[in-house]
Amino acid sequence: MTVSVTFKTLLAATALAALPLAAGAAGDAAAPDQNLRIRHHVLSIGKDGVQRESRYADLMYRRAGTVWVERELPPAVREDHDHEAREGKVHIGHSHADNTAAPLWLRRDAAGKVQVGMVLREQRKVIEVDAANYGNVGYGGSWANAYWLVDPASLPRMKPLGAAGQGVQRYEVRQGESTLRIDWDTAGRYARKIEQRNAHGTSLNVMTASAIAAPKTLPWKTVDAYERGEYSDLLD
Template identity: 40%
Template structure:
């Protein structure tokens, strides 16, 4: 998931955990996040992966949902068991993530199934299973702004974005940071040999009239472990 791809940048920049700054509540913002990953293996085979997600943030909540191209079956069309006779289940790779940061500071992390009309609470020990690193700044900004302090600003602002660069452990990273929106317009990393590259592009899209989590507030609640049955 998105969090897992971008959260790793801090680890590349510094072996010491970065302190997360307080994140003020902001105006609603909707983003489309495109990921492209390419790797060339020792067997000479090049492997490319591409997918996109939609992110909506407002106040103290963030919603992250995989974008499925036309023709791809949604979670409710997938079944467990053989011969199509099994029970319906949630596809964790495409289910929406709903993350809230209340005043108490104790994160609420859930996986949402619209088909089952149910939200599943995810405990901290299970965050890794859904590609979440437990960082609210990373969830809200897509990239923890604290990581930029470990990078070198390059040149002046261009169209409202500042470029940052860093190199550590044979991997180079370039970030274009949207100053007003406080999110990365792009993050590109590559290893020294150029055999592994990752590119994330982020664009703003029209904000929905209604926050996506509003429909989920009335859903029944369950535990993430229920999905393991």
């Protein structure tokens, strides 16, 4: 599954794939709580001259040891997903399979072990996802990239563009014909913007994160009573 078609894959995981990341980022306690709307814009122009473009947004709630990410959907589209869930059509590999509306719930314990859960609200289930199937639900396997939107350990290997201003430090690195720029929020401790483009103007990947109001109830607080299941439960 690629960044342009899966809702939970953060752009940072793909954009920094060519960089040698450190094994771990700073502790979660070093980052303040965040409530973010993450907008994605992906554009490509093929050799056939056809321009393909997609835009979508995720909502992300970050607390120490916890990340929750879900797609922001228009009401009519949300109702379609909820209807299929009520009809029991959430099955990986099924002809009606579509888990793009299911929130992803990441938890990291004191020992560094990460649990990945896919939340099926209409079925009142939390599906625990094993490492072999992370890619199927859009988790790239890097807690740092999920928690900070980019691993802070990668930033010192990039070129700072001037001094920090208005709470943001910009970094840049060139990878062949591709240029990657990151706007790092120095107080909020997350990537405000990640932009990757090629020199020919035929490929563009942009992620922009902006602060939103905290929900009255954090979403994972509402799923304590949900039934637990395994990813294999969704396989045909």
